[in-house]
Amino acid sequence: MRTNSLILILVTLLSFSAGAQKFITKTGHIKFYSDGAVEKIEAHNRQVSSMLDAATGQFVFKVLLKSFEFEKALMQEHFNENYVESDKFPDSKFIGNVTNIKEINVAKDGSYDAQVDGMLTLHGVTNHVKTKGTFEVKQGKLVGKAKFTITLADYKITIPGAVVNSISKTVDISVDITLDKAN
Amino acid sequence: MKTWMKILLGLIVVGLIAGMLVFKFVYNKKHPDYESITPVFTLKTQDLYQAFKSNKAGSSTLYNGKCIAITGKLGKIESVDTLVTAVFVFNQGMFGDEGIRCTMIKKFNDTAKKLLPDGEVKIKGICMGFNDSDIIFDKCSIVNQ
Numbered sequence: 047m048r049t050n051s052l053i054l055i056l057v058t059l060l061s062f063s064a065g066a067q068k069f070i071t072k073t074g075h076i077k078f079y080s081d082g083a084v085e086k087i088e089a090h091n092r093q094v095s096s097m098l099d100a101a102t103g104q105f106v107f108k109v110l111l112k113s114f115e116f117e118k119a120l121m122q123e124h125f126n127e128n129y130v131e132s133d134k135f136p137d138s139k140f141i142g143n144v145t146n147i148k149e150i151n152v153a154k155d156g157s158y159d160a161q162v163d164g165m166l167t168l169h170g171v172t173n174h175v176k177t178k179g180t181f182e183v184k185q186g187k188l189v190g191k192a193k194f195t196i197t198l199a200d201y202k203i204t205i206p207g208a209v210v211n212s213i214s215k216t217v218d219i220s221v222d223i224t225l226d227k228a229n
Numbered sequence: 230m231k232t233w234m235k236i237l238l239g240l241i242v243v244g245l246i247a248g249m250l251v252f253k254f255v256y257n258k259k260h261p262d263y264e265s266i267t268p269v270f271t272l273k274t275q276d277l278y279q280a281f282k283s284n285k286a287g288s289s290t291l292y293n294g295k296c297i298a299i300t301g302k303l304g305k306i307e308s309v310d311t312l313v314t315a316v317f318v319f320n321q322g323m324f325g326d327e328g329i330r331c332t333m334i335k336k337f338n339d340t341a342k343k344l345l346p347d348g349e350v351k352i353k354g355i356c357m358g359f360n361d362s363d364i365i366f367d368k369c370s371i372v373n374q
Contacts, residue, residue: 070323070324070325072307072314072324072325072330072362072363073307073309073312073314092312092332093330093332093357093365093367095324095360095362095363096324097323097324106323108360108361108362109360110357110358110360110365112293112294112355112357112358113357113358113365113367118256118257118258119258119259119260119261120255120256120257120258122260126294132293132358133289133290133293133294136289136293136358136359137358137360137361224309228325229325
């Protein structure tokens with residue numbers, strides 16, 4: 047009985063400790079940029095949910111595709127209807143790890159290089175993504191920044207024939223998130 | 230001026246005008262005036278949240294991309310940079326509080342910041358979908374000021 051109580055207390059304390067290592071946000075920013083022959087395409091999403099478990103390195107972000115904002119309404123329509131088909135595939139997510147999490151001291155202010163490795167799902171297709179970024183620890187917050195490039199064909203996103211030569215076949219993705227310690 | 234030249238000139242003028250109209254009203258058309266859109270649905274926040282939790286696919290088909298008015302007890306107001314978000318909280322999960330998150334049109338930021346937690350509020354906006362944690366509303370305005 048006494049042993050069981052001790053185990054329960056230990057598990058509770060460990061759970062609390064693990065919880066204290068989690069950093070979250072729901073207002074992360076993802077930008078995508080495509081520099082085509084005729085036109086540059088840029089869109090922003092500032093409603094990105096993200097979580098980093100600083101104890102294990104698990105790193106997740108989720109984004110709703112309809113939340114990407116374009117300067118031009120027509121581009122936004124085409125993005126949702128013809129490219130990512132957001133009615134059919136409403137969200138995109140990344141599930142992976144910061145593989146060098148042990149080198150990031152979340153208790154000490156400073157800038158740390160981060161190596162991120164995981165699986166990105168977009169348009170119903172999941173591919174491996176590996177990139178480098180930074181985490182800046184500042185007053186208990188983690189500011190994460192990373193850039194990577196995806197090829198539209200890898201996610202079975204087809205460019206309509208009429209504009210195939212004027213739109214880039216790759217898209218640069220920039221991630222900029224400020225994570226707060228979870229309660 | 231010869232007749233064929235007149236026709237050609239006329240066609241060029243018509244083509245130019247058509248091109249300008251396409252540029253203005255199609256290629257360069259403005260985003261909708263979100264504040265003036267009439268809601269397609271009016272729902273209680275709890276009902277909408279439960280609808281997505283119990284049937285994500287069906288609710289996504291029904292609600293995503295639509296202007297919806299929702300009424301419920303406000304959980305909190307979050308302010309990050311120029312984004313002000315009214316949050317209706319129903320659960321706890323991987324990303325903390327879970328519920329309905331309504332990002333305001335900038336014009337309504339100051340009004341939203343004055344809303345009190347636990348107060349009943351009616352907000353309308355565009356339902357962007359459910360990310361398995363939250364239902365995201367964007368371009369929101371406060372209806373019952």
